[in-house]
Amino acid sequence: MKFTARIELRGLNPYVMVSEARAQQIRPDCKRPIPVTVQVNGQPEPPARVNMMPAGDGGFLLYLDGSIRKASGTKVGDTVDVTVAFDDRYRGGPAHAIPAEFAARLDANPVAKARWDQLAPSLQKEILRYFARLKSDAARTRNIDQALNVLNGAKARFMARPWN
Template sequence: MASICFTPTIKKRGINPYVLVSATLAAQLKENWRKPLPVLVQVNSKPEPPWRINMMPAGDGSFYLYLSGEVLKASNTKVGSVVDVKLQFDANYKPGPVHPMPTWFSEALAQNQLAQQGWDELIPSLQKEILRYITRLKSIEAQSRNTQLAIHVLAGGKGRFLARSWNE
């Protein structure tokens, strides 16, 4: 499986650290790909095994490779750092949720038909991202607060959730 290596600077888009993967580099991974691109990532040779991340299309053939706090910490980097990035197409990627839906979230969806419809219309990778996020919430307060916000935006309300502006 082909891999690419390049040396970008970590930038910030909104509140999200990222590196831009050019259309030329992205085509070396998977030609003519226009949806979220599953990749295996190492930043400054960390970690082993590599992280699984979906790069997000920028609309011109290039992709945003968003770097979570976990990625930044493990690679000892921050916004403004020049980093060595190694990418490989993740041929073993499985679309759709990998985390089971918590009962408290499924019950909230069931109580709001518009939110349930919004959930059903999401692409699998976004459902997966939401479930990954909410299943990691520790406190009842955080679960409640984030569930209310998720239901609001899934039902068509305007707001910010998961570092995105929804329905604007």
């Protein structure tokens, strides 16, 4: 789908508005974030992968990160040609494998395992992404210890949030 839109700003985030009618053409009856590929003024090549976010009125916000705007030479306030297509290659779920040490320790701890399974998939994904970014084995072990501690019910902070 191709359309023309003005790049707006929401807080600090540049976006273009995708009307409800256009969103229905991209992915009918979807009320959740929609994975799409996007080009602005024909760039970047290949198209960038982005999620269109529900705006609450049936329309969607298509956020344009810095790499997309840089590739297209655009800025907030510009009127641009947008090409959007549903990303049928998108696969939900964790992008990072569960560390072997964490998996083994979860299997050995039924309370922590049950609470891990009850976490929202997005939070599981966030934790696995956090583990994957750690640079040292010592940091990974320390953070796995902390994760298991809060999954066992300790009132503590982990990943900059309180856990109860």
